[in-house]
Amino acid sequence: MNTSITLPRRHNKLWDKIKRQKALILMSVPFVVHIIIFKYVPIWGWLMAFQNYWPGKGLFQQTWVGFENFRLLFKDVVFYQVLRNTLAMSIIKLVMGTVASIALALAINEVRAVKFKKTAQTISYLPHFISWVVAANLVRDALSTDGGIINQVLMSLRIIKEPIMFLGIPKMFWWIIGISHVWKEVGWGAIIYLAAIAGIDPALYEAAVIDGAGRLKQMWYITLPSIRPTISILLIMNMGYLMSSGFEQQYLLQNGRVIDYARVFAIYELDYGIKMMRYSFATAVGIFKSVVSLILVFAANQIAKRWGQEGLM
Amino acid sequence: MKNRVLFVVTLLLIIVTASGTMFAQNLKELTVFTGEPLPEYPGSTIVGDIIRAETGIKLNREALVGDLETRVGLMIASGDYPDMVVAAHFTSLLKDAGALRPLNELIEEHAPNLKRLYANHWEMLQQEDGNVYWLPIQAIPYGPDKSRYPSLAFFINKKVLKDAGWPIVKTFDEYFQLIENYVAKYPTINGQSTIGYLTLFDDWRSFATTNVPQHLMGYPNEGEYVPVLEQGRYVVKQYHTSNTAKQYYQKLNEMYNKGIVDKETFVMNYDQYIEKLSSGRVLGTFNQFWQVEEAQNYLLRDDPDSILVPLPIVIDTLVEEYQLDIPYVQPTQGMGITTSCKDPVAAIKYLDYLIKEDTQRLIQWGIEGEHYLVDEDGLYYRTPEQTALFRDPDWVQNVFGRQYFHNAFPSLRGVDENGNMFFPDTQPHLIYSGSHDAEKEVVDAYGVQTFTELFNEPIFKKYFPLWTITMPAGSAAHIEETRMKDVLNGYVPRLVMSKPAEFEGIWANYVRDISPLMKEQMKVYQEGIDWRMENW
Numbered sequence: 003m004n005t006s007i008t009l010p011r012r013h014n015k016l017w018d019k020i021k022r023q024k025a026l027i028l029m030s031v032p033f034v035v036h037i038i039i040f041k042y043v044p045i046w047g048w049l050m051a052f053q054n055y056w057p058g059k060g061l062f063q064q065t066w067v068g069f070e071n072f073r074l075l076f077k078d079v080v081f082y083q084v085l086r087n088t089l090a091m092s093i094i095k096l097v098m099g100t101v102a103s104i105a106l107a108l109a110i111n112e113v114r115a116v117k118f119k120k121t122a123q124t125i126s127y128l129p130h131f132i133s134w135v136v137a138a139n140l141v142r143d144a145l146s147t148d149g150g151i152i153n154q155v156l157m158s159l160r161i162i163k164e165p166i167m168f169l170g171i172p173k174m175f176w177w178i179i180g181i182s183h184v185w186k187e188v189g190w191g192a193i194i195y196l197a198a199i200a201g202i203d204p205a206l207y208e209a210a211v212i213d214g215a216g217r218l219k220q221m222w223y224i225t226l227p228s229i230r231p232t233i234s235i236l237l238i239m240n241m242g243y244l245m246s247s248g249f250e251q252q253y254l255l256q257n258g259r260v261i262d263y264a265r266v267f268a269i270y271e272l273d274y275g276i277k278m279m280r281y282s283f284a285t286a287v288g289i290f291k292s293v294v295s296l297i298l299v300f301a302a303n304q305i306a307k308r309w310g311q312e313g314l315m
Numbered sequence: 316m317k318n319r320v321l322f323v324v325t326l327l328l329i330i331v332t333a334s335g336t337m338f339a340q341n342l343k344e345l346t347v348f349t350g351e352p353l354p355e356y357p358g359s360t361i362v363g364d365i366i367r368a369e370t371g372i373k374l375n376r377e378a379l380v381g382d383l384e385t386r387v388g389l390m391i392a393s394g395d396y397p398d399m400v401v402a403a404h405f406t407s408l409l410k411d412a413g414a415l416r417p418l419n420e421l422i423e424e425h426a427p428n429l430k431r432l433y434a435n436h437w438e439m440l441q442q443e444d445g446n447v448y449w450l451p452i453q454a455i456p457y458g459p460d461k462s463r464y465p466s467l468a469f470f471i472n473k474k475v476l477k478d479a480g481w482p483i484v485k486t487f488d489e490y491f492q493l494i495e496n497y498v499a500k501y502p503t504i505n506g507q508s509t510i511g512y513l514t515l516f517d518d519w520r521s522f523a524t525t526n527v528p529q530h531l532m533g534y535p536n537e538g539e540y541v542p543v544l545e546q547g548r549y550v551v552k553q554y555h556t557s558n559t560a561k562q563y564y565q566k567l568n569e570m571y572n573k574g575i576v577d578k579e580t581f582v583m584n585y586d587q588y589i590e591k592l593s594s595g596r597v598l599g600t601f602n603q604f605w606q607v608e609e610a611q612n613y614l615l616r617d618d619p620d621s622i623l624v625p626l627p628i629v630i631d632t633l634v635e636e637y638q639l640d641i642p643y644v645q646p647t648q649g650m651g652i653t654t655s656c657k658d659p660v661a662a663i664k665y666l667d668y669l670i671k672e673d674t675q676r677l678i679q680w681g682i683e684g685e686h687y688l689v690d691e692d693g694l695y696y697r698t699p700e701q702t703a704l705f706r707d708p709d710w711v712q713n714v715f716g717r718q719y720f721h722n723a724f725p726s727l728r729g730v731d732e733n734g735n736m737f738f739p740d741t742q743p744h745l746i747y748s749g750s751h752d753a754e755k756e757v758v759d760a761y762g763v764q765t766f767t768e769l770f771n772e773p774i775f776k777k778y779f780p781l782w783t784i785t786m787p788a789g790s791a792a793h794i795e796e797t798r799m800k801d802v803l804n805g806y807v808p809r810l811v812m813s814k815p816a817e818f819e820g821i822w823a824n825y826v827r828d829i830s831p832l833m834k835e836q837m838k839v840y841q842e843g844i845d846w847r848m849e850n851w
Contacts (some may be wrong), residue, residue: 257808
């Protein structure tokens, strides 16, 4: 009698849990299916990296070349240039973008005039909705030596005598990418921090005010620590994108003069891979990127955990 | 209530479409993919309706959206082809994937017009296996035509020539001297600073800067290398490190440091280039005409005194100029019929109908009496009203419908069988009379009828041009080509923008870096040229 009761009960426990969370599970199924179809199934395509793939033939009728494509990749001097540029621009964008977004979120949060607050927020996130094709032309025009606004302002302030050709200076390209990224994405990035700030218990602020904390102290001791988990999770997630520092932005702002500093992985894959029908080579580059990204995400996760933060995994 | 209305509307729609298909049932349908963007076919156009009635075929078109490379790749990967396909420079890829049918027998049996009109080009269309898999989109059956503009040139602002009293300009130095003088005299135009010289360097369009040495040496557009006749054989030579190239970049360097070459010429993109040219304050630029045509149209409309005038400029007086294109067809791409096509006979018959002279005349000139007239000598002409109608691009595309049967489909150009031109724009007696007043002023001053007459007649070369030979995708030569272009892209701005004292040093490094990156390509080109000389 006893045994016959315990078994079904154990079974029922899991079943009950599933039943209770039925709605949640149902809701997540489409996403799991989506991930499997679009993120896991295509991994079969990685086989291409070990072949000399030619379109029109099946995956298994191709010639196999082993690690030849990887050998070509690591032998290529351009590859190391690309790696340097990608990492440099990613890190610049990540650091500048994060700092600017948090600063903007803090500032907007402190503004009491509702109308101004809403307007400032709208203006700051509007550029996010322009495509880079348009935005790049705006940036080009602003930086132009032929009546561009930046040069005009600097010249009328007597900071410079001659217009500077910003887009023609190789060393400056990374920073132009960083700054234009901040201009375009700062408002959008601030939204998530604003949401986190909105969730902070007002009682904390009241207590701080009673203890005599001013605006700055409140920011430092209450707002920032409260959004620390959000910041660290976003940072960990962004680590995964370090190896892909974007494409359109660099592609549209680059020119021959700065190409040595502008070429990132996506452009490399395009110029030296897909445009030449070297699909296998492009795949090998993709695999290298994925593997490094995976390592970066795990490393960041471990570091965050060690610092006493919540990790993702 | 709302639902019922919706239901009725849907029902009506179903009935209408159903009856529509039933009505159209006697029409045969063919699908075609054209590798260029074109809006949806309007459903009915003057040209299209006649073609549909005479062939009994309804075309279902897919125009290019986005990237051609991706679209063709997808087609090949899925094996899902339309009946007919035009894939521009990816045509041979479709053939390699086994997607194209050999056309020889089809043409032999069902297409007398195609056979007759492509006869001149037949040898160059045969692939290694002796079969023909595609038809180039233009054939020249009776002889070439002339156009108002050369395909490439050093352009100069009309104001400069007028101000200097219409001088004859031949050499690169004279050309820049004229520009320098004008800049000194008029440092600003319409309140903005005068731009002496502009050179385009945007992405793949940078050939507008790097191809120039060959033209200064008097060659037409061959591409990255020039075949030079040596003891009866065309030998492929490179010009990127030639003396002419050095003189060219050194001159640009000198002019850059004098402020004649625009400061931001190497960082501007194509849009900015067109914008500057259209402003009328640019005095000189080199380019292929199609790249500046848009700006020229703006200038003709808004600032006729600043139109771009093409000049035959060479490096020095010892060089003979032959920059005009030798008329050629593009044998490496065209329209093919795919293996998915269920009725290849219908497809080839359709193309055969399109190519014949009468259809071509309909597409280009229109209906006699309505869109053009014939004078007593049998020459076609248009009244000013008819000309105005054909100058309206919207009308030509949407009402007349030319684009839908011309750009991607096999067509004829040059002289037709009775001495008229297939393209109305090139009708000899109309080239001058159809010119804009601003253009007439210049050609009158130089005593010619058209700008192309300022140039020497081209010399016939059987293989022409070299650039239609392509590097096998992904081959060593192909990779080398990309690396060479990288070197060019990296060095050319430095050559021009450095201090004059640094030029020699940078030039030496440039020669060192680019020289090893040409061997494989030259091998491929040499083989291609030899093959063409033997087989065409």
